[in-house]
Amino acid sequence: MTERTLAQALNDGLDVALRSDERVVLLGEDIGRTGGVFRITDGLRDKHGADRVYDTPVAEAGIVGAAFGMAVAGLRPVAEMQFMGFSYPAYDQIINHVARIRNRSNHRFTAPMVIRMPYGGGIGAAEHHSESTEAIYAHIPGLRVVVPSTPRDAKGLLLAAIEDPDPVVFLEPIRLYRSVKEEIPDIYYRVDIGPARVERPGDDVTLISWGAMMKETRQAAVALEEEGLSVEVLDLRTLIPLDRDAIALSVSKTGRAVVIHEAPLTAGFGAEVAATIQEHCLYDLRAPVQRVAGWDTVFPLKRSEHHYLPSVERIREAAMKTLED
Amino acid sequence: LGRGLDTLITIEPSSTLESIFGQTHADEGSSMFSLIKPDGSVVDRLPVTLDEMRSLYADMVEARIFDRKAMAMQRQGRLATYAPFQGQEAAQIGAAAALRDDDWVTATYRDAALNWRAGYPWELLILGRVGDERGGQVPEGVNVLPPSITVGGHMVHAVGLAWGEMLKGTDRVALTSFGDGATSEGDFHEAMNFAAVYQTATIFFCQNNGYAISYPVAEQTRSETIAAKAAAYGMPGERVDGNDVVAVLLKVQEATERARSGGGPTLIEAVTYRMGPHTTSDDPDRYREGSEADSWEERDPLRRVRLLLEKAGGWTEQWQAELEEEASRRIEAAVVVAESVPEPTLEEMLTRMHAAGPEPE
DSSP: OEEEEHHHHHHHHHHHHHHHOTTEEEEETTOSSSOOTTOTTTTHHHHHOTTTEEEOOSOHHHHHHHHHHHHHTTOEEEEEOSSGGGGGGGHHHIIIIITTHHHHTTTSSOOOOEEEEEEOOOSOOOTTSSOOOHHHHHTSTTOEEEOOOSHHHHHHHHHHHHHOSSOEEEEEEGGGTTTOEEEEOSSOOOOOSSOOEEEEOOSSEEEEEOGGGHHHHHHHHHHHHHTTOOEEEEEOOEEETTOHHHHHHHHHHHSOEEEEEEEESTTOHHHHHHHHHHHHHGGGOSSOOEEEEEOSSOOOOGGGHHHHSOOHHHHHHHHHHTTOO | OOSBGGGTOOOOOOSOGGGTSOOSSSOSSOOOBOOBOTTSOBSSOOOSBHHHHHHHHHHHHHHHHHHHHHHHHHHTTSSSOOOOOTTOHHHHHHHHHTSOTTOEEEOBTTOHHHHHHTTOOHHHHHHHHHTOGGGGOOOTTOOBOOOBOSSSTTHHHHHHHHHHHHHHTOOOOEEEEEETGGGGSHHHHHHHHHHHHHTOOEEEEEEEOSEETTEEHHHHOOSSOSGGGHHHHTSOEEEEETTOHHHHHHHHHHHHHHHHTTOOOEEEEEEOOOOSOSSTTOOGGGTSOHHHHHHHHTTOHHHHHHHHHHHTTOOOHHHHHHHHHHHHHHHHHHHHHHHTSOOOOHHHHHTSSSTTOSOOO
16 A cells, blocks of 8 residues: 555556556657556556657647547547546547447447546646546447546556456546545456445435545535534446436435536536436435536636635535525 | 469550540549559559459459358348449459558458458458447457448558567568548548657558538549649659559559658549448448449450460359359358357447456456
8 A cells, every 4th residue: 555646556556557458558749658658557658658648749639549549449449538627629530430349340349448547636737737528538338437526536547447357437536636645455456347335324415526626525524513413425427327326325315415516517527426316316305406516617716716606605505505494 | 373473465566545544533634553454454564364364354343242142131121231342343353462460451341352351351351230249359460440430530540550570570561541631630640640659561542432421522622633642741752543453453562562661651543433322321322323333334444364364364254153153152151150149248348348347346
């Protein structure tokens, strides 16, 4: 066991994957010599060689399309998009080919590959560097969408994603890269793609979130408990497949739910979660489901970030609202 | 039979290739590699045997019969939209004939002949056009991806496939076939650049058939030729008479040999002509003169080989009749197989998105 940040856990996961499976190949912009702009691949090129960890030309569709070919040929490529906002030029490849080849060939050809994307705001970055558009990937049949929020899950889910027989969009919360730390195993281990995780059990209200917003969600839970409430926190960890059973089980018990995400409210993934709750738990609900989300605006530049990002206070207020009457 | 054709036919290299083969492109001056003239005479010695020549011809005949059958079936409502390749048989058969059985192919909706010659069974090509995803399930061992319907997205796949094979330590190549229109897509640039940077064993095989639906190639690009674009990426570019099956075969063969020995990718522009419409839902009279297509009739890729074989004593009317009869029989049998595939079930639709099927509710 070693104490690692989420960023270090991902680096460790990639290191372990490169060591244990010769089919694993990493490719992306600046991931070799400099170890990536967030240093997630730091040291891996020196350790495993330039023919396992490739610096690529600046061309996201090229990176994803080439990784697709490698995957069809039997390798296990892990492609990095430097920021989620830079994945849009590759969206055609992801939607039209990566997500569809199994369907198009009736299982004859498959694309077992991982597309890693640092996502989310809160670091005062330039435009396009703070996206959290997970819903647009979650909407595409044929993709898995994974969003860890802890170092332990990050490494385990990453190794599971690399092993997965289908393509996985792997979202890494930039804001949490170095702000969460925990002891994690040094060995190869997997965290299954699919199951959500009850991070904190409680009886009065369920807070449901994933990825970057788990930080504020945890803080809100602590604040609410200090006010005498029993709060359950559910970390979805994977959006596709969605663990509808875990959502239903928790909300049936508490009768109250708040869904929290950083992306814009309208048509955000929270809508899918809220719909799931009304389908499965309507008669157990004691209050309307609350959504705490970003605004329906472009993610703002540095000086307005605090206006945009859902705050601990907004989450607390939404939870209190479910307790009115 | 079986003797080299060069022992049978030797004709002095012609002074200007353009006098034999008209240009579809603005650049009247740029030359292109060509061996068999439209009248069946030979520009230079042919490095193929008479048997090989007859076999290439037989494949082109079979491909043309398939194309006509598919068009007829579409008119009868038995196929969804179909994109005919008539006029491009030499380009497609020649390119595929240069490949090894285990090489990769990523091609387009207009490349049924190329895909078939590379191992994709007729019945599955038909099944795909009937409108059934099971048409994309090629047999194990056939490394041909289902036809790409988007224009250009599949070119970079041939880079990744060849790159993957390189890392696996094989000498397989990946050939990607696309049209003149696809060279305007950003995908073309990214694929060409990646292939050159990593020296992948990728053959970029462009069938310049003059039109992207209605848009003429002269307006598609200001480059003198499509082959000329290769220079910008640091790879060889070849321009070849796409209606000359042997010229195409040789140039693709050269490219595969170079690729297999670590020499990297090649761009080949096969200049040809789409005799028919873009698809069954298109009327070419809206954007080109009928006389233009007529002028290509005499440059027909099958006709010139028949004339050549006739001169070499390798063609008779009886043999032609036999070829057509056998090809028709195989294609009719493939149609029967394709049309007898049972209706797909809802279960099948739901279980092919992921390895484990849909998520449990």
